[in-house]
Amino acid sequence: MWITKTIKKTQKILEKYRNKTIGFVPTMGALHEGHLSLIRRCVKENQFSVVSIFVNPIQFGRGEDFSSYPRPFKKDIELCKKEGVNLVFAPSYEEMYPDEFSVYVEEISLSKFLCGKFRPSHFKGVCTVVAKLFNIIRPRIAYFGQKDYQQAQIIKRMVDNLNFNIKIKVLPIVRDKDGLALSSRNWYLNPQERKQAVCLYESLKIAKKMIEDGEREAKKIIFGMKKTINKFNLAKIQYIEVADAYTLEPTPFIKKDVVIALAVFIGKARLIDNMLVKFKKKKIIFKL
Amino acid sequence: MWITKTIKKTQKILEKYRNKTIGFVPTMGALHEGHLSLIRRCVKENQFSVVSIFVNPIQFGRGEDFSSYPRPFKKDIELCKKEGVNLVFAPSYEEMYPDEFSVYVEEISLSKFLCGKFRPSHFKGVCTVVAKLFNIIRPRIAYFGQKDYQQAQIIKRMVDNLNFNIKIKVLPIVRDKDGLALSSRNWYLNPQERKQAVCLYESLKIAKKMIEDGEREAKKIIFGMKKTINKFNLAKIQYIEVADAYTLEPTPFIKKDVVIALAVFIGKARLIDNMLVKFKKKKIIFKL
Numbered sequence: 325m326w327i328t329k330t331i332k333k334t335q336k337i338l339e340k341y342r343n344k345t346i347g348f349v350p351t352m353g354a355l356h357e358g359h360l361s362l363i364r365r366c367v368k369e370n371q372f373s374v375v376s377i378f379v380n381p382i383q384f385g386r387g388e389d390f391s392s393y394p395r396p397f398k399k400d401i402e403l404c405k406k407e408g409v410n411l412v413f414a415p416s417y418e419e420m421y422p423d424e425f426s427v428y429v430e431e432i433s434l435s436k437f438l439c440g441k442f443r444p445s446h447f448k449g450v451c452t453v454v455a456k457l458f459n460i461i462r463p464r465i466a467y468f469g470q471k472d473y474q475q476a477q478i479i480k481r482m483v484d485n486l487n488f489n490i491k492i493k494v495l496p497i498v499r500d501k502d503g504l505a506l507s508s509r510n511w512y513l514n515p516q517e518r519k520q521a522v523c524l525y526e527s528l529k530i531a532k533k534m535i536e537d538g539e540r541e542a543k544k545i546i547f548g549m550k551k552t553i554n555k556f557n558l559a560k561i562q563y564i565e566v567a568d569a570y571t572l573e574p575t576p577f578i579k580k581d582v583v584i585a586l587a588v589f590i591g592k593a594r595l596i597d598n599m600l601v602k603f604k605k606k607k608i609i610f611k612l
Numbered sequence: 613m614w615i616t617k618t619i620k621k622t623q624k625i626l627e628k629y630r631n632k633t634i635g636f637v638p639t640m641g642a643l644h645e646g647h648l649s650l651i652r653r654c655v656k657e658n659q660f661s662v663v664s665i666f667v668n669p670i671q672f673g674r675g676e677d678f679s680s681y682p683r684p685f686k687k688d689i690e691l692c693k694k695e696g697v698n699l700v701f702a703p704s705y706e707e708m709y710p711d712e713f714s715v716y717v718e719e720i721s722l723s724k725f726l727c728g729k730f731r732p733s734h735f736k737g738v739c740t741v742v743a744k745l746f747n748i749i750r751p752r753i754a755y756f757g758q759k760d761y762q763q764a765q766i767i768k769r770m771v772d773n774l775n776f777n778i779k780i781k782v783l784p785i786v787r788d789k790d791g792l793a794l795s796s797r798n799w800y801l802n803p804q805e806r807k808q809a810v811c812l813y814e815s816l817k818i819a820k821k822m823i824e825d826g827e828r829e830a831k832k833i834i835f836g837m838k839k840t841i842n843k844f845n846l847a848k849i850q851y852i853e854v855a856d857a858y859t860l861e862p863t864p865f866i867k868k869d870v871v872i873a874l875a876v877f878i879g880k881a882r883l884i885d886n887m888l889v890k891f892k893k894k895k896i897i898f899k900l
Contacts, residue, residue: 331775335777422773424721424769424772424773425773426719426720426721426722426769426773427717427718427719427720427739427769427770427773427774428717428718428720429715429716429717429718429743429774430715430716430717430718431714431715432714432715432716433712433714434714451715452774455717455774456773456774456775459774459775459776459777460775462777481712481714481715482715484710484712485710485712485713485714485715485744486715486717486740486743486744486747487619487744487747487748488747489623489747489750
């Protein structure tokens, strides 16, 4: 397995494999089973698999957790090796953002909603780094997790709008035994917080139950979810929204495909989760 | 010569030529000898040459000349054919900007100066369309003209910052007999205006003379240029600036490489021109 720190070296190696199908999983490291599900699929579907590990400073806002974000680099490398990854690209900040850095990629429609409301330049940072990584790696397929549903939709939009010749695959959320969506930010939780972190999943289950029972009004579903979460004394809701699954606009009634998404602080950790609700021939399918 | 209107068809054709070196000249059509100098170099240096013809709506501001911009499509096609171009990509607006278009590429440093001051979203429109075209065509080399000096610098910055694997070549300004820089916007000039349009070049020649005579103060050089232009009664100066050749920041004294750039309205036509002043081993080189 190659481990590269510079763009030049990475491109030089990849030049030799341009006749192979290249798959790509961009990550910020601190790999968990969620990442590994993407990596496994990537290794399975491509002849050459690249994982990037880069904690992208420009997608963190002021006061967010850039400096405390976990960086267990050696362990990450071991995991990639074990999964059969061919190349890990782990650049420095200076390598990705040289002194004369002044070009950004911004999505301005989907980014306004959900997490975008509370993290105003987050998705601009995400789009910029992913555009860079796409140009450096030039994969055939790139893999993202449904846990970051909004991110995946924005990346799909970017690929479409800017004509990247890349297929985006979005794989299901991987959950812990109690239902907590895996996230590198779960590392921040102390044992007591960890127990209460299940409230996001619990609230989505309540929403699912309400929809199955015929409820279609977003307000009522959100109220039910809030009630569930407020039973957990360490939880502080940032938002709960029922949004159009494609435009991400808030939707008052569930008549077509929606995503129910939420962000909740558990102690200092800001956790997110979501559930897709899709209508297929009058049957409702839940993805959570 | 292929003429394509869709992205899909273009990519399908280019797939067959990926083993060849692909050169690219992006244009808005209304081709003149300036464009042709780029096209000729492209044809000479590459095994497969692509020219795009697309009047990019998002780089025009309100009240600018998007609708009146000349579109002599048949003549453009004939010129490309004659020069040995292999493929002309001439998409519709809908093809480039579908209904769900919400992703933009923006350069935020170089774009603040010179023309950027007066055309606030112009370079965002340029970067976005060029990023799209680069992803569609994926050339090895792309050719730009020095006449749009700021644009060329911004595109270079974009290629560097976003890690496009493309070499940018900037070729000299092509001028008419009297010195007027060729531009599709010269089409707007009536005979009287055409005569006076030479004032931009005349002012640059004055600047050159002053620098050769030892003048280094930007203010004085700009004053000399203004005086020259104000002798032409149809000319209305938008700006004249002496700027650092790389950061494009205004510079009060000419001590290192600078660009002297100006924009002047001649009737309704907004014309631009520039001169590079480079210091090489105590010798000064002028590119105009």
